[in-house]
Amino acid sequence: MSAPVMGSTKKPFNDGDQHNHKKKKGAGALATAYLVIYNVIMTAGWLVIAVGLVRAYLTRGSYHGLYYSIEKPLKFFQTGALLEILHCAVGIVPSSVVLTGFQVMSRVFLTWAVTHSVREVQSEDSVLLFVVAWTVTEIIRYSFYTFSLLNHLPYLIKWASS
Template sequence: MAVSGSGGSRADNGYSSQQPRRRKGPGALATAYLVIYNVVMTAGWLVIAVGLVRAYLAKGSYHSLYYSIEKPLKFFQTGALLEILHCAFGIVPSSVVLTAFQVMSRVFLTWAVTHSVKEVQTEDSVLLFVVAWTITEIIRYSFYTFSLLNHLPYLIKWARYTLFIVLYPMGVSGELLTIYAALPFVRQSGLYSISLPNKYNFSFDYYTFLILVMISYIP
């Protein structure tokens, strides 16, 4: 999700006495809604961060920390689906297709992989992408909130455009390793697969689909 900008829609070439047209931002109600949404999402990911830290301090180990934040992770990651609607209804100027792809990829990993394949929930790779997502989303939603309020602290702006250098490869690595870890269990159980013959004359191999998902990560 992105906050609407205030740049001109055409360049001032010096031959026009009119001011450059500015992109129209969200209205007062839309802005209020977006502020509330981003504050709630920031708070949600902070809850996840605190949950991870508390579980680590209690256990003295980073293994199997997923169970300590499973419910809020599912809730707030699924809540990101609203960002697709924000784009579709024009509340924010981001691409619907790009936003849908980004959001759905995480929702897919949350529900169709990590939730569905219980055996991978203890994998360290899950913690890898969860930590990357958590830090990323706290920064991202904070950035949007303060931008909407026209008061963006330098530290948040710096974090937004700097820490992704570490967080992006960290998150992608965790996601790919988790999908890879799920493959043998999916193949053995036939999870979500549809075999022939059936009355719809249709087959689907979830194992192969996951491999294609992994390949799609290649830029």
């Protein structure tokens, strides 16, 4: 966290916090409404992926090959995170474009350049591990952002995100 300059009224914020959704100067009701909609859609998308994983596991009775049951929504919603770089670039979230870019692009790279492009990787257990980790993380993260923007953060979401 950076410290405010002596004599200034500028409040510090954590550059490493990808989405500190406290409104930046100039980001108004329209930006907040857009961010709420974006975060609700992303939460719903990751919930779809979670349900797809559970349904496929219950149907197959095994975790092998579950990637194929969630491949399309995973690609769509992981790629949709590219908008987060734009959010930083235009200033509607006070996060570093570079840090957010690295975070998002590493996942997009793993999704498209590795998992999509190398067929053999798709049936590996490691794919299931990172997809499950992403799914749990993203449901909590996007829920946290949504409720924070609405100034109504349930204790469970706050606890899960800390």
